[in-house]
Each structure stands twice: as structure tokens, then as C-alpha cells.
Amino acid sequence: MTLLEVEGLCVRFPTRRGLVRAVDGVDLTVEEGEVLALVGESGCGKTTLARTIVGLERAQEGTVRFEGKEVRGRGRARPMRDYRRRVQMVFQDPTGALNPRQTIYEAVAEGLRVHHMGQDEERRVADALSRSGLRPPERFFTRYPHEVSGGQRQRVVIAGAMVLEPRLLVADEPVSSLDASVRGEILGLMRNLVDTTGVAMLVVTHDLGLAWNIAERVAVMYLGRIVEVGRAEEVLQSPQHPYTQALLSVVPEAKHVEQQILQGETPDPAAIPPGCRFHPRCPLYQSGDAEELGIAQQCRTVDLGLAPIANDHVVACHARA
Amino acid sequence: MTFRFVSRKVLGSLATLLFVVCFNFFLFRVVESDPVSALFRGRNISQQQRQQLQHDFGLDKSKPEQFVRYLNQTAHLNFGFSFETRQPVTSEISARIGRTITLVGISTLLSTTIGIWLGIIAAWRRNTPTDYVVTSTTMAFYAMPDFWLGLLLLAAFAESFRWFPTGGIVNVGSGATGLSHLVDEAKHLFLPGLTLTLAYLGEYTLIMRSSLLDTMGEDYLTLARAKGLRDATVRRRHAVPNALLPIVTLAAVNFGFVLSGAIAVESIYSWPGLGLATYNAIRAPDLPMLQGLFLLFSAAVIVANLAVDLLYAYLDPRVRTA
Structure with a gap:
């Protein structure tokens, strides 16, 4: 069943250089109990998308539906409050995500108090800590964040999210600030939480290997738009969008494909190219293949949406349409 | 907080005090x-x-x-006898200390609370007209020399409008007692108090503002909001307590300067406290008086610094184990 449904979502920021279109018409769904990895270069808008889904940014256009009901309104409205409990977030840097003056117990219990789940608070906190791998939990109650390791801190943040019994966990680069040695452990913990509690997870990452390890489905984002979505093995083993292909070709494990180094920087989200937003960097377009296929004109002028090419595999590319 | 931590801080303070005692003697005899x-x-x-x-x-x-x-x-x-009055320095000081604590203490308290409050407002509404008005006004007062600000206020409110007396602590010859005496004293206190409050205000406002802005960039505030905490609660529970840490240092050190902080303002308003006594003692020079006063001022600052160190360890868990 579909848990989260994002449709036509646009988030824009006015800046001195003009209007930045960080999220520019995103369609995305998260199914119950699945892990969806959202991948893309830095600056492609994936973090903004995640923050908007959690309700930290306001979308100018589009809708977010959760369990079939549209999420709107400010923090005080009752449905929003309920939504804030059922969708939790995990940040990249656990050191910054914990108040240095709060004990670990306080950090985990805070959410419970906000949502009036204070009955048998201590048991709930202990339970969340031990399920996040901090055992025995009582030993961590009175400690401060600076007294535990980076990996343990991220476990505290995860416990603080899971204690609210969410349906969806949005994790923004959950392991990229951690030591390589504990990355696997934290990913294992997250996968385990999905399998045991049925929580769904949206993992924002720039690391395709991570997506491969943890996700059922992968969504590829480029310059404010999703350009390819599908089952992880399909997207990662037979990528259809030239951008996905280029991303994958530079993964060290991918020996069988020729490396494609994309030309140029990520274009400016304040000045998104017309037509297919990827065409100025597209190897297919640059090599003249698009011209041969007779679609070059479309690439330059027609902005296209996602179209299905196979079961559950959608791509936004004129060459695959 | 360990015994070792506390005793190390206390011993350090005592050593500083000993140095001040020796230095004090030569300071006034260099010339x-x-x-x-x-x-x-x-x-x-x-x-x-x-x-x-x-x-x-x-x-x-x-x-x-x-x-x-x-x-x-x-x-x-x-501490010897004052050259000028032939009274013991200790009794000269104890006769005046209360008045200075009243004046500077009240001003410091007011500027601290108002300054923190303004700083919070400015930070929370950064880059809005409110922020610009608060920041530029307090900055202007902060930049003014306190004696000059004092003279301006004196000229305006005591000379031109005659709303307040020009100086002293009570009206000369007034035999008023009880409530009317208190009102009389409050009127005399108003202008020097206002001068000092305005002069100190900017420091607190600007530091609170920038400290809160730093804190507001922290992820734990975003996380707290994502968990459903209201903005006002996030500010009260997470942002302000953490942003107050630098203010604690500033306030405590300034309270150390309460005794000595108003030499210029006390002189302008003829407020018969320790500041005016210092001013008079320098003119003589009344060496025993100066030694006594400076020792007291230094001791106050040293004690305040010690208090900050201990308070900080209490307030910031990261310092305790460091």
C-alpha cells in the first residue's frame, strides 16, 4: 500500500541571484515498509525534498498525501501534529542533531512529551534505546552526547525518532558523517528496524553503494526533478536515464561499463535549462546520438515527465519514450 | 565537578589576588x-x-x-587611614559601597535582562525592521562614551526639562523620611542609572543576538521542530538556554566591575559612591584610599571570574569532563 504520495511538488527560494527552484515538480511515492533511496549529486535538491516532506520547508506547489490524506496546514493544526509524529527524521550529523546540554534520556523522551505519549515514558525510552543497540539502556540515560561515540550518537537520534512509533523515517545522509567502520552497523540497524517494525524509510544519499545495500527501490534526482525510479537492482544494473548511467559508470565496482565523466558543473537551480534539464550535460545529446535519433529538437525544447518503460520502472528521457 | 577542579580554580584566584596586592603598592607610586x-x-x-x-x-x-x-x-x-579625611579606609569604603552597589547593581541587572530580551527579539526577527532598529539603537548607545551620554542626559532632563535633579543622592536639606525619602532617592538614581543601563545595553544585545543566531543554525533545533515542537517552545527550551552561555561569562565579569564601573558617571552626577571616591582619591593622590579601593575592585573581578568558571562547569556539561 502506498504510504506517502508526493505530486508536483515545487519548493522555491528567493535569492539575490534570482528564484532558486530547489524542488521543481517532483512526483514520488513511498510504499509501506519499504526502503526508498533518493540519490543524486549535491545541490540537486534531494535534501530540500526530504525537508519538505517532513514539513520543515513549505512547498509553493504540489501536494503531499500521507495514508491517502493530504498533509497541509501549519504546525498547530491537529492533522499536521499527528503527521509530525508519524514521520520522523534522522540527520547527517548526529553531533549537531543533539542538544549538548540534554542527557540522552531527555533527548529521546522529548518527542514523547511533545506528543503526549508520556505514560510509562521510562519504559518507552529504555525500549527505544535498546532496540537501537544501546544496551543496557539505563547506562545511557544520564550520559551527555559528548560522552558517547559518533555511532552511538546516531543511535540516540534514531532511538529518538523510533520512540514515537513512526510509519516513515526520512534519513538525510544518515551515515556519511560517521567512521567507515560504524557505517555498516548503522545501516544494519536501520534495515533491521524496517524489517522488525514495518517502518518505511526514505534514505537521501549520494552514495549509490549505500542505496544498493539498503534500498528496495531507488529514485534518481537531477536538478530539482526525479529522472528515474525503479527497483534497486533494475535501476542500478540496467539504468535507463543517461544521467543514472553516468552516475553508475564512475562507481569503482562498475568495471564492465565505460566511464562517462559528465561535462561541466551541476547547472544552477536558479537558471534551469529549457527542454530536458539534463541536455546540456547529456552524453547522448552531446555525442550527437540524439540528433541521429531525431529527438535533439525535443531535448532542447520539451520538458518531459516520468514515463513507464517497464514494470515499476519509470524514466524521464526522450530517447526512452 | 571534581574537588580537584574547584581547588585548582580557587588556588589560581588566590594567586592572582596576591599579585594584585603587591602590584597595587607600586602602581600608585610609579609617578x-x-x-x-x-x-x-x-x-x-x-x-x-x-x-x-x-x-x-x-x-x-x-x-x-x-x-x-x-x-x-x-x-x-x-588598609590604613585616608590622607584626606583621616578616617580608616575601611570605614570610608563601607560608608559608600552600598550606594555604588545600588546604582551600578540596578543598572547592570536592568541592562542584562533588557539586553538579553532585545537580543532574542533581534535574532528571532533577523533582517527585519525590528532587528535593524534594535541593533542600531543599542549599538549607538554602546559606542557612546558613558561620560558623554551622561552629560547629554544631564543637560536634557535635569537642566532643560528639570524633570530630575542634577546630582547627589537626596535633595540638600530635605528632612524627608520613609516613602518620600525613597522617592527622592529614586529620582536622584534615575539619570545615572539610565546612563549606565544604556551604556551597557548594547553589549548584551549584540552578543545575545549573535549567540542566538549561531545556535539557531544548529540541527537540534530543526530536529526539535521536525518532532512537532512549536517554534516558541523550541526557542525557549533549546535555543535560548544554549545561547545564554556566552552571556553568563559577560554578565558575571560585568558584575565584578559593579564596584568600580562607574567612576565617570558617579563623578558627573556627584553620586557619592566608590567611583566618586576613586576620582577624588586620584586627584590627591590619597594613596591608602587608592590602594584600598583598587584592592577591593580587583578582588571583586577575581571573585566574579571564579564564579564564572564554577558556574560554567555547572551549566555546560562539556566543560565538566574537560
Whole structure:
């Protein structure tokens, strides 16, 4: 069943250089109990998308539906409050995500108090800590964040999210600030939480290997738009969008494909190219293949949406349409 | 907080105090002065009287002898007699200390609370007209020399409008008691108090503003909002307590300066406190008075610093284990 449904979502920021279109018409769904990895270069808008889904940014256009009901309104409205409990977030840097003056117990219990789940608070906190791998939990109650390791801190943040019994966990680069040695452990913990509690997870990452390890489905984002979505093995083993292909070709494990180094920087989200937003960097377009296929004109002028090419595999590319 | 941590801080403070005691003696003797002729300027005193006075003041002895005598006296908490009034320095100081604590204490308290409050408002509404008005106004007062601000207020509210008295602590010759005496004192307190409050305000506002802005960038505030905490609660529970840490240092150190902080303002408003006493003692120079006052001022600052160190360890868990 579909848990989260994002449709036509646009988030824009006015800046001195003009209007930045960080999220520019995103369609995305998260199914119950699945892990969806959202991948893309830095600056492609994936973090903004995640923050908007959690309700930290306001979308100018589009809708977010959760369990079939549209999420709107400010923090005080009752449905929003309920939504804030059922969708939790995990940040990249656990050191910054914990108040240095709060004990670990306080950090985990805070959410419970906000949502009036204070009955048998201590048991709930202990339970969340031990399920996040901090055992025995009582030993961590009175400690401060600076007294535990980076990996343990991220476990505290995860416990603080899971204690609210969410349906969806949005994790923004959950392991990229951690030591390589504990990355696997934290990913294992997250996968385990999905399998045991049925929580769904949206993992924002720039690391395709991570997506491969943890996700059922992968969504590829480029310059404010999703350009390819599908089952992880399909997207990662037979990528259809030239951008996905280029991303994958530079993964060290991918020996069988020729490396494609994309030309140029990520274009400016304040000045998104017309037509297919990827065409100025597209190897297919640059090599003249698009011209041969007779679609070059479309690439330059027609902005296209996602179209299905196979079961559950959608791509936004004129060459695959 | 360990015993070792506390005792290390206390010992450090004592060492500083000891240094101040020694330094104090030489500070006022670097420039050769002749207190006797300064004090009796324009009056006819015979050579014999002059020598008698030199002897009474202990100025006929050599510097090392004077120093040993000073150390010995200070160790017994005897700070000597004022050259000018011939009263013990301790009683001169204790007669005035209350007035200074009233004036500067109230001003510091007011500027701290108002400054923190304004800083929070400015930070929370950063880059809005409110922020610009608060920041630029407090900055302007902060930049003004306090004696100049004092003179302006004096000229405006005491000279032109005559709303407040120009100086002193009560109206001369007023035999008022009880409530009307208190009202009279409050009127006299108002202008010097306002001057000092305005002069200190900017420091607190600007530091609170920037500290809160730093804190507001922290992820744990975003996370708290994502968990459903209201903005006002996030501010009260997470942002402000963490942003207050630098203010604690500033406030405590400034409270250390409460005793000495108002020399210029007390002189302008003839507020008969320690500041005015310092000003008068420097003119003479009334060496025992100066030594006593400076020792007291330094001790207050040292104690305040010690208090910050201990308070900080209590407030910030990261310092405790460091």
C-alpha cells in the first residue's frame, strides 16, 4: 500500500541571484515498509525534498498525501501534529542533531512529551534505546552526547525518532558523517528496524553503494526533478536515464561499463535549462546520438515527465519514450 | 565537578589576588607625587607641620620600608587611614559601597535582562525592521562614551526639562523620611542609572543576538521542530538556554566591575559612591584610599571570574569532563 504520495511538488527560494527552484515538480511515492533511496549529486535538491516532506520547508506547489490524506496546514493544526509524529527524521550529523546540554534520556523522551505519549515514558525510552543497540539502556540515560561515540550518537537520534512509533523515517545522509567502520552497523540497524517494525524509510544519499545495500527501490534526482525510479537492482544494473548511467559508470565496482565523466558543473537551480534539464550535460545529446535519433529538437525544447518503460520502472528521457 | 577542579580554580584566584596586592603598592607610586602639598595646596603650613604630616602618612620612610609596612597591614586587613579625611579606609569604603552597589547593581541587572530580551527579539526577527532598529539603537548607545551620554542626559532632563535633579543622592536639606525619602532617592538614581543601563545595553544585545543566531543554525533545533515542537517552545527550551552561555561569562565579569564601573558617571552626577571616591582619591593622590579601593575592585573581578568558571562547569556539561 502506498504510504506517502508526493505530486508536483515545487519548493522555491528567493535569492539575490534570482528564484532558486530547489524542488521543481517532483512526483514520488513511498510504499509501506519499504526502503526508498533518493540519490543524486549535491545541490540537486534531494535534501530540500526530504525537508519538505517532513514539513520543515513549505512547498509553493504540489501536494503531499500521507495514508491517502493530504498533509497541509501549519504546525498547530491537529492533522499536521499527528503527521509530525508519524514521520520522523534522522540527520547527517548526529553531533549537531543533539542538544549538548540534554542527557540522552531527555533527548529521546522529548518527542514523547511533545506528543503526549508520556505514560510509562521510562519504559518507552529504555525500549527505544535498546532496540537501537544501546544496551543496557539505563547506562545511557544520564550520559551527555559528548560522552558517547559518533555511532552511538546516531543511535540516540534514531532511538529518538523510533520512540514515537513512526510509519516513515526520512534519513538525510544518515551515515556519511560517521567512521567507515560504524557505517555498516548503522545501516544494519536501520534495515533491521524496517524489517522488525514495518517502518518505511526514505534514505537521501549520494552514495549509490549505500542505496544498493539498503534500498528496495531507488529514485534518481537531477536538478530539482526525479529522472528515474525503479527497483534497486533494475535501476542500478540496467539504468535507463543517461544521467543514472553516468552516475553508475564512475562507481569503482562498475568495471564492465565505460566511464562517462559528465561535462561541466551541476547547472544552477536558479537558471534551469529549457527542454530536458539534463541536455546540456547529456552524453547522448552531446555525442550527437540524439540528433541521429531525431529527438535533439525535443531535448532542447520539451520538458518531459516520468514515463513507464517497464514494470515499476519509470524514466524521464526522450530517447526512452 | 571534581574537588580537584574547584581547588585548582580557587588556588589560581588566590594567586592572582596576591599579585594584585603587591602590584597595587607600586602602581600608585610609579609617578612621584607629593600628597602633602597636594592636599594642603593654598594653605599655609610650616615646615614642621609638613614634616609631621609626612611622618603621619609614613611617607618619610624609604619605599621598601613602606612596602613591608603596607604588606603587613594588608595581611591584617588594615588598609590604613585616608590622607584626606583621616578616617580608616575601611570605614570610608563601607560608608559608600552600598550606594555604588545600588546604582551600578540596578543598572547592570536592568541592562542584562533588557539586553538579553532585545537580543532574542533581534535574532528571532533577523533582517527585519525590528532587528535593524534594535541593533542600531543599542549599538549607538554602546559606542557612546558613558561620560558623554551622561552629560547629554544631564543637560536634557535635569537642566532643560528639570524633570530630575542634577546630582547627589537626596535633595540638600530635605528632612524627608520613609516613602518620600525613597522617592527622592529614586529620582536622584534615575539619570545615572539610565546612563549606565544604556551604556551597557548594547553589549548584551549584540552578543545575545549573535549567540542566538549561531545556535539557531544548529540541527537540534530543526530536529526539535521536525518532532512537532512549536517554534516558541523550541526557542525557549533549546535555543535560548544554549545561547545564554556566552552571556553568563559577560554578565558575571560585568558584575565584578559593579564596584568600580562607574567612576565617570558617579563623578558627573556627584553620586557619592566608590567611583566618586576613586576620582577624588586620584586627584590627591590619597594613596591608602587608592590602594584600598583598587584592592577591593580587583578582588571583586577575581571573585566574579571564579564564579564564572564554577558556574560554567555547572551549566555546560562539556566543560565538566574537560
